[in-house]
Amino acid sequence: MFGASGQLGVELVHELRVRQYEVKALDRAQVDITDAAAVESALAAYDAEVVFNSAAYNQVDVAEKEPQAAFQVNALAVRNLALACRQVDARLVHFSTDYVFDGAARHPYAEDDPTHPLGAYAVSKLAGELYAQAYLDRALVVRTSGVFGPGGLATARGNFVELMLRLAGTGQPIRVVEDHVASPTFAPLLASRTVDLVQRGLAGLFHIGGGTPISWFQFARMIFEVAGFEPTLLATNEREYRTPARRPKYSALSNARMERAGLEPMPPLKQAMEAYFAERKRR
Ligand SMILES: NC(=O)c1ccc[n+]([C@@H]2O[C@H](COP(=O)([O-])OP(=O)(O)OC[C@H]3O[C@@H](n4cnc5c(N)ncnc54)[C@H](OP(=O)(O)O)[C@@H]3O)[C@@H](O)[C@H]2O)c1
Secondary structure, X not given: OEOOOOHHHHHHHHHHHHOOXXXXXXXXXXOOOOOHHHHHHHHHHHOOOEEEEOOOOOOOOHHHOOHXXXXXXXXXXXXXXXXXXXXXXXXXXXXXEHHHOXXXXXXXXXXXXXXXXXXXXXXXXXXXXXXXXXXXXXXXXXXXXXXXXXXXXXXXXXXXXXXXXXXXXXXXXXXXXXXXEEOOEEHHHHHHHHHHHHHOOOOEEEEOOOOOOEEHHHHHHHHHHHHOOOOOXXXXXXXXXXXXXXXXXXXXXXXXXXXXXXXXXXXXXXXXXXXXXXXXXXX
């Protein structure tokens, strides 16, 4: 497992160990996936059956200033992983993003909807998908959206829930865009559905989103409702709140292919949010 200490990585490691798999969890300090030789020797040393890559360069706005850095991690490093998996005949499980779409659709995106990334991060993630599939016939590529998990409490990058709680702590009004819709995804559920796909021996492209299309403004409202806070929350929009990277206005993901494969549908988002806060308290 590469990127094992990220928000999704910690949940994947946990889920696999609960299911009695032996896991070698490698974080960036142990293996930097941009180092092809280090990836190759890690795979040669561990004789893995399945290789999970939850490492990523996720700074969507910063990527506009340093597209090469995003491309190194999200694309060329995936090529390193795919080539190394090919050498030892291991299966690769890789993660991608709803941002490969341009947001012109008004229905949750299916796996075969045309991609049209809008910025450097999104281009690099789409290239990563292609590299995984170029060198391996049976790579599993999972696209997800707005990941939030208790692992985010310990990562530098955190997640949207923790950002909202931090902003609420300042006592200032909080402005959140209401014209961008995604399908926020609870990391432990993403990990468990991914392992379900792997156990079924499935390959190819799958969407695993949270199952509830929602604007970021409404999502923030849900967070404060579940947290029991009442900060001043104001709706804003893309025109007022400019960011360096363009983002799709609508990027909810359809989980229909995953469900057709026999996996349990995602629970309502509010239930996942309650689980997040319960787990947050426990840790
Ligand atoms: N978070 C979201 O909202 C979101 C949305 C859509 C898709 N995704 C995708 O979901 C997957 C998991 O994301 P996440 O939320 O778990 O991200 P995360 O919390 O930012 O974790 C990413 C991990 O990758 C590590 N990493 C970065 N560069 C590396 C390198 N060169 N070598 C080895 N490790 C490296 C990071 O280590 P450092 O902390 O040391 O940098 C971090 O531990 C990614 O593929 C991401 O693109 C995420």
